[in-house]
Each structure stands twice: as structure tokens, then as C-alpha cells.
Amino acid sequence: MAALINNFYLRALFLFILVFVSTLGQSLLSCETSSRDASGYYCNGNGSQKQCGTFALLRTNSYYSSLFNLSFYLGIDRFLIAEANGFSADTELLPYNLPLLIPIECKCKAGFFQAELTKTTIEGESFFGIAESLEGLTTCKAIRERNPSIQPWGLADKVRLLIPLRCACPSSSELIQETKLLLSYPVSEGDTVPSLAFKFNTTSEAIISANNRSGATLRLGSLAPVSSLLIPLRDKPTLGSPAKPREPNLGLPATSIPVINPHKKKTKMWKIGVYIAVSGVAVGASVAIAAAVLVIHWKRKKQNAYKMGDVELQQLGLSVRTTSEKKVSFEGSQDPIDQIIDSTPHKIVVETYTMLELRKATEDFNSSNLIEGSVFHGRLNGKNLAIKHTHPEAISKIEFGLFHDAIHHHPNIMRLLGTCLNEGPDSYLIFEYAKNGSLKDWLHGGLAMKSQFIASCYCFLTWNQRLRICLDVAMALQYMHHIMHPCYVHRNIKSRNIFLDEEFNAKIGNFGMARCFEDDAEDSQPYSTASWSKGYLAPEYLHQGIISPTLDIFAYGVVLLEVLSGKTPITRADDKGGGRVWLPEKIKSILGSENTEELRDWMDSALGENYSFDAAITLANLARVCTDENPCSRPSAGEIVEKLSRLVEQLPEGEQFSICESSSKPLVKAAANSL
Template sequence: MMNNLHWICFLAALISGSLLIQAQQPYIRKDTGCIGSLDNSNSTSAFGYHCNGVNRTCQSYLSFLSQPPYDSVAAISALLGADPVKLSELNLVSQNATFATNKVVLVPVTCSCSGQFYQVNGSYVLRAGDTYTSIEISPLEGLSTCRALRSENSNFPETNLVPGLRITVPTRCACPTKNQSDNGAKYLLSYVIQLGDNVDSISTKFGADTEKTLAANGLSFQDADIYPNTTLLVPLQSQPSISQVAGQSPPPSPPPPPPQDVGKSSSKTWKYVVAGVLGGLGCLGIVGGVVFLLCIRKREKKGEPEIVTKSFEATEKTLKKKLDEEMGMSYGSVSDLVQSVKMYTFEEIKSATENFSPGCLIRGSVYRGTINGDFAAIKKMNGDVSKEINLLSKINHFNLISLSGICFNDGDWYLVFEYAENGALSDAIHRGENDDSTKPLTWAQRVQIGLDVATGLNYLHSYTSPPHVHKDLKSSNVLLDSNSRAKITNFGLSRSADAQEGEFALTRHIVGTKGYMAPEYLEHGLVSPKLDVYAFGVLTLEILTGKDIAELQERENIRLSELLLPVLDEETGKPHLASFLDPSLQGRYPADVAVSLVRLIDSCIKKDASSRPNMDEIVRHFSIAMTTTSSWELSSST
């Protein structure tokens, strides 16, 4: 009996291996999350579909179940890397349409080889509590996997997923193989399996042959089990239509029965084999779990909590004494700081700035310092800066300047920030005509900067607790890193704000920068996130034109909206773009995108604050503009 069982196991392995080799793609079954190493050859299907088609790039399709906030053409397109125009056309809706919850949406994508796997790249902005495993299920519904997400975003490990961070989404797609093409398949649909689906019902829904669908996924009639939140490749002879997914999903039906010539004894033998394998895996899992727990306990015993506590208490005591003696400030106002940022001594700050050498001065009271071999920006401040420091110590977002440490000495604060190599955005966009020291920003860089600033403000408005308004957004308060990615800085005027739409706070202390301050703030002291939206509109106008808008407005005494009128004219708008946009662009931009951004500016600077979009809408608009710009650049270079 044992000899027969060995032969059965050997033949089973041989047959299953042969099927996987001949199959278009192995069905992923139930993903094991992020357990295991990324180079595990047995788990390669979790990284995407293999690049084994006739073409390295092709038209492909996805299915997606709409769920707020991913229930609009713009949001779904940005998440899954789709063209919003094509998505709206395929689903017979307008580009600004919102789908009903749980509506099946067909998503057309351009699928391409990335290394050894097919994929199309979308993007996702992290929310509080997100992990790669949770993102795989919601919002992606299995259109990507934890392993693929972790591999694609290797710069952002699971321990460094902070709200507001934008990550790349490698969506699962594929192109037909030669055999599939020869059999009439022109497209492959990555269908997200729902509860009650089976291979036969999915194939019938899209007019596909069940046997070909099974073969495309390395499945057979004997092995046709599929699971929700995984993808099934469906070979299609023509593009899918919304009529095929309209209405309710078909009722659950049993999977196709196995062929009648399979004997009962053979069925029992297979059950013994499967039970034995599952039992062995279960034992290994239990043993591994015990070992893992023992390692955790051992690591905890090796920790040094007493040393950390003593160090914290010593720093806390020193800072409290200094604040009480030198400034009369309450230590409670900055009590969280010593737990979240590094405390530097004044000697370390002097050493980093070469004793505040003029050669290290960037501008104002900001110095470039060197700490542990890396550049840092060190800002000297005085007075009660507790609100700004407390806010900076709690936020962590790529598009907001990062506070890494503080120092307090002789009544002055020294704030240590990350260093932005390319300096202020104002320097990059307000170049003189004869300034050859730096290259002008490209169109794509300008759109990316706009998206970065919008994303950072959206984080402040929606993801900090409580929500905050920056109140002093302007081009000199936006810094560019070595890759010209934007980071908002200078939170000295920031204040908390009510998160509810339409509710405002009042202030009599009107401070800010002329030209950027919204009318309701100037006239009535009303503070809300829409104040930042107005300033963002002005900032975007500067980015596109390369002009100092505040100076232009003061000199020519014109309203900002009047600057936009020639471009907004539907009949003559595009011809005016050349004189409206920064001359350095010299026509190197997609005109439709440029006009759409001018319309966005116009909506941001409306006098009525309630008529302005919120930052989430603006992020979506810029995401589409960035996607379209990337496609335009690709087509222009070929």
C-alpha cells in the first residue's frame, strides 16, 4: 500500500508540474499574505502574471467593485492606473460620474511587462492603520497582492507606512499567449472573484469558453476551486461590455462535476493524499508558531527598557528646567516632544553649522548643517513655538517637511529639519530671463509639484487629529528635494480647524502673505481649509505662469480671475495658452491638461469659499493630470 501511495504522489507531482508549465498563468488561490521571502519561487504567482504573452504590451481589462471613496471615474482610474476617458466610455458614463456602491466597473488598462511579470501601475494614498495585507483586500479587492505591493514599494517597509504617503499599486493584468491568440483570444480580463462565483458562471457572463478559462489559469474540471478577492483570467474574443456585468451577479451554482469515469477508490486515495499533505503542513505551522513565540519572548528579555526610561526622564527634567527658568513657558505645552524627536545639545548644533558660519546660512535664520554625515536644515527661532513644534512632531508625510530634532538654549529654539537640496519653489519658478544657473521646470515637474502640494494639504486637512489649516501657503514655503519633489514647510501660522464642511473658525488676528489670503479671511477673519484651497489656486497659477502673482496683482491692480479669462474662453482659449504659460515651456505640454488646470485654478479662487473644491477633489484632478501627462510624454517620445 505504501509503495502504491509513493507512486501516486510521484505521478501527481509530475502531472501538476506539467499543467503549470503548459498553463498561461497559475491561479493564485488563497494568497498567504506577506509571509515568507520575496524570492520564494513557489510564490511567484503572487507577484503578478508571468510575462509570457505574444506581446510585451497590450490592451487588457480589469473588473472592480466600486466602494467609497473609490466609486468615481477619477478615483478608480488613479487607483488602478487607467485612462479616465476610456474608463468612462467603456462604462457608458461621464468622466465626472460616481458609481453606485458594489457596482461592477470595467477598467481598461495598458498592460506591460515589468521585469518577468505583467502589470499596470496605479497609486494609493495610505490611510491610518493601513498595511500591505489590508490594502490587498480593501481597496484593491485582490487586483494586487501583499507580496507585489511590498516588492514594488521596497523603500517603504511595513513598519514605515504612514498616513498620507503615496505608494505604487502594481495591478494584475496579462496579455494572451500564442496558443490563446491562435484560438481567437484578443484580450485577457483580470476578473475579481466574488462570493458565489465559479469558473463556469464567470465564463458564461463574458461569453467565454469554460474550458479555455480553466486552461488560462492552470485549472481543470477536477480542480476548479476559486476564492473571493483573487483574480481569474478570462480569455475574450472582443472587449467586454457593461451589459455583461449589468444587474446582479448570478446566483451561486455548484462547480462542474468531475468526469464520470473517475473511480471511487481513486477518489478516496486522492483524499488520503490531500489529508496527509494538509496534516503535515498543519504540524509545521504549529511548530513554526511555537518557535516564533519563543523568539519574541527571548527578544523582549534582551531589550533595555530601563536605559531608555532613564534617558527620557533625564532629558525631560533638563528641558523642563530650561523652559521654566529661561522662558517662563509651561513644560506641558511641549511634553510630547522628548518622546517623538531627538533632543540635540547646543554644542551639537554649533558643530553642525560650523558655529553658525555665514557660509552655512541658507536664508533668514536657516542654516545648512551636517549631522552624522547628512545635510540638515537648522532653523533658529524664539518665542513660544510650542504649537508649531507639537504639530511637526506628530505629522509624518512625504510632502510635509520632516522635523527630526530640536534644541533649546538661552531662550532660543533650534529646529532640525530634513534638507531640501533644490531650495524654495519660488526660486525655481521665478527665474529671471537671463538666469542660466538652473534649468527651468518641465511641464511634468510642475504638475508633479502641484500634486505633491495638494497631497500634503489634503493630509493636513483630513488625516491629522485635529485637522489643521496651514494658513501661509506660498511658493517660498514649498521646498524641493533632490528629485524636485515638493515639501510644504513653515507651519508657524497653522491652526486647528473644524473638519466639517462649511464650518469656520473666527480670528481678529489677520496675518499672512498678500495675494494668497482668501477674501473671507481678509474681510471677516474666517478660517477653514478653504483658505488653503484659495492659496493653492494662487500657487498653481504661479507654477504654470512662472510669474510672481502677488506682485503682478499689486502692480496692475487686476483681479486674479481676470488673468484666466482668455484661456477659459471656449472658442479662443487654447491659442492664448502660449502667452499665458511660462515661456520656457515653449509648447512642450498637453494643451487639454493645461486648460483643465486653469479651470481648476478658477474654481480654487472663487470668492465664495463654499464654491471651492476640497483638497481631496484637487488631488484627484491632479492625479488625472499627472497620468495624462505621463501618457502624453510617452507618445511624444515615440
């Protein structure tokens, strides 16, 4: 019994230390902190150089998991990163938690050392979230000081921010001691000054001395996670020889073991307790915590005994509750639904609606509000909604853990706004509303188009619009495949699942519904959208059932071919209905013939001559590679984004969005896809 109490006492002490240390890091990161240390390291009056080249260490995470992410979102030259870390600049996907050396230029500005990066935001981000994603290499306060005219919360998409990284240049005394550079190091749980001194071949005294320039006295046991530390080095740091990162081919990317493991928590972790002998008060607090741990452990054990039934329905119950019409928010839950993307606690925010609200929004599901199939347009509290009738079983298959706080909202992914779960067969999903319907509507026509335009209206997407739509979709795939951890495979990319808002920005629908893929039931008549669906499926899935990011790339290639030709994925070989023509096979034949006129004749006639033929050839070749039978030969989403970005950059500015002869305003309602 004494041994058991002692064991709980030690665990409680350890928990107290972790909470105490973590609080220190979060307070420095906070936007409301008054600490001057949050602005950076002092550079006046310490005899330091005013400018120097150095490095920051950044571990790959769910925000920055590829060279493309680092280049596009932080403006860091991918060639410099590759050179600093000893791998090819052609590398795309990086192993999770891999320590990377980021070359930076550190300068003294307004009394503080800083190295500036240019951050391109994603809609919904915040200064605090950006600081957190960089693991303490910057702070919310420092970002606010460099961007005083921008609100720190709810950032718009593609805002350019100046991000000051914490850095410092060696002082004259450090130079005498042969310290050539100071590495900006993000502290992780379990790091201690002695362990870092051993790891980087320096001394504890040198680290403590280097960090006293911040105005706070560094001690052996006061390292706070999500904060930065200066590591004095005599030469460029060596992180070892990591295996060459590579793009996954036939499986989901596995988590690789980094060279430097920042999370060692075994035997040496207990020494932290010795170093942080906080005081006699800590001992008393630890005893209280130990008792609390015992009570909590007993209660959880008792609650677990009552947990029965289907796991999926239990997860659904956490996210969808019909007893309130308010937002449902759960923070720090230990249920597996919170662990789908990463291990960091987040808010899951899913709005719930009552049947009364939906009836009001749709005028009691009036036929005039019908968009297509079982999808209705609704308007509630001044907000347009797409309301889809479905079954409770389908809702139970949705991965609600993907729909957490605004950090993970992407401007090119259609948002699931809420649910209405009822007893019996009738339940509803409520989606973001896209005013201009689906890409399928515009390329092939559809109920949403026919119900809104007069028969004589000739409506089409211009070449510039088509290129931008293709780039938007590629950006969404790049986010799913390279930023999310683990990566997300959509499995149902097609023109019917790509929606257009009032500015013709594209958004991928059915995000988070990969497990509903087999339930995608449509009209089974020949050459209907159901038969088209086969035209999007990669050979490895059709024949072997293999699911990987390359499955989405193949389907995306088919969408590119639809955009180019205006044709459906599978068409009749002739007017008599004999045989079928698959777009990927057709483009191989056309490009193999070397007859440019054949490609011109194949292009969508709606475009006329109003497009760049050179760009069309580039796009056709990209589509051919995307639909290669060998998954290893297909490009990554990041590579596609880079190629399309160059094409879009060459487009003329100021295009007018006049796409219908009879109307200057697009009137098409959104078609939310069937599950």
C-alpha cells in the first residue's frame, strides 16, 4: 500500500511540474502578455553584433509538413532548406516531427533581435495560432507589434504577415569564447538545460549565459514548452543524416522517427523533479494532486464500465446533440474523435439545428427551394444554407474530428456547418452554400442550372476561370495530403463534388466523408453520373482496393480533362451507343499523335478561340501524368499547385466575370452532393 501511495505521489509531482512549466510557455505565447521578453531578445547594450546569419530549428508538424508548405506559407526558399539539411530540393513530403534547420538573417530592430519571415495566411487563422504552429519561435505579441493594422483573430485568406522569429547574435564575450552562432531552439516537453548541452556539444553554463540577455534568469529546470531557447554553437549544428524524405506511393504516409527526439520522458525525466524542487508548498500541492488523481482515476474507471454500444455512434454523440440549438464545443477530450488529426487538444465546433429551424429556412421544404435530389436551399438568420436529407447511419460515418476549430478551415474546402439528427430515417446535414452550383453544372449542365436559367441562355466558364478553379482544387488537395496529419484521402474527387461560390472560387465538397464513399448512390442508368463515377477511379483502387493520396490525384487528373474538353469522364464511342471512351485513354491517344489540330478539335467548343493553346497543352500533359496507371508516376498535390500557379500568374488581370448573355449576375444555386 505504501508503495502504491508513493507511486501516485511521484506521478502527481511529475504532473504538477509539467502543468507549471507548460503554463509558463503559454503565458509568454499569449497575446495579452505584458512581458517584454515576448518581443524577443534584447540587442542594445550587450556588445552583440547588430546583424548575423544563423539558424532556427523547426520541427515538421501538421501545419508545416513539406517543402511546399514552408515555401508557400512562410516564404522560405526550398533550395536553402534542402541545402541546410542535406536532402534534395525535389523532396516533397517530410516525415512528421523531423527537425529542420531554417537559415535566417538575424537583425537588431527597435532594441530586439528578429529574423523576419513573410507568412501567407489561411482563412480563420489567428496570431496566437501562428505562434503556436511555430512552436514558440515567435509570439502573438511580437506578431502584433510587426502588424499593428491587422486584427489578430479571424484572419482572412492569403493575408501577408511579417513574422518576427526570435533570434540573437553572439556578444563580444561569446565571440572570444569561440561561439560563432546562436541557434534558435523551440523547447519541447522533457528538455532540460543539461540534456540540450549534451545534445549540442556545449555546456549548461554557456546556454544559461546566452539566454540571460532576455531579461529573465534561466535556470536548469525552468524550460517551458512552446517557448524558445538560444543554443550557443561553435559551428553549424549537425542533426545527423536523416533518411531522404519521400512522397508516399501506395499507402498513407507513416510517421518517421526524427534524428533528434525532443520527447524523451523516461528515466532522466525524474531528475526534473530534483532540479525544480519548487518549495515546501509544491510538496503540499503535490499531495493534494495525488489525491485528486486517485479520485479521477476511480471515477473514470466507473464511467468506463457503463460505456457500451457502437463506437461510431458514441463518437457521433459527442459531436451531434439535438437538445440544444447552440454550438456544441468540447475542449481537450480524450475520446479518439479528438485524435484524428493530431494529439493537440482542439475545439470541435458543430452547429446543431432543430426541425423547426430547417422548416422555416426552406419554407417547409417547398419544391421551389429544391436544388437537386434531396438538397434544398435554405436561409436562416440572414445566412444561406444547403440542407441535405440523409440517414442517421450515414451521419455516423462522418469523421467529425476533422471539423475542429478555425485553424483547420481551408478556403477551398466546403464546410459542414451542422446537423439535425432525428429519431427514425430522417436526418439532415447543413452545408456551406455555394451560389454558383457545382463544376459539373457548368461543364455538363444539371438540374441546378436548368432550374435557374432560361433555355436560350448560353452559359460557360471562361478559360481564366477554369484555370483558377483547377488551382483552387489543387490547393485543397495539397492541404489534405501534406498539411493535415495524418494525411486525409478524399476518395470522391469529381466535378459534381467541386462547388463554386459567388466569385467562382472552387471548394471541394464531402470533406470528412470518405467512409461514406461506398454509399454514393445515384441514378444507375447508362452514362448517368453514377456510371461517370467509375471514370474517376484509379486502376489500383478498381483492381486491388488500394487507397492512398494518389487515388485523389488520378481523379483530379480526370477533372482537368473535363475542364479542357467539356466532356464527361466516360462517353459513348459513337452515336449508336457502341462502346465507351474514357478521358484518360483519349488524352493519351491525342498527345501521342503529335497532331496539334486533334487537340484543338477536342477542346471545349464553348471556349472558341479564347484560350492559350500553349497553356492548354501544358494542362493536358499535366492531366495525362496525373492519370498515369502507375501511381508512382503521378505528381504530388504540391507539385501540381506549383505548375498551375505559374499558369495562373501568366493570366491577364481584370477579367470580367460575365458568363451569361442574358444576365450579368450568376443565379445558380449550390448542389450539395449526395453522400
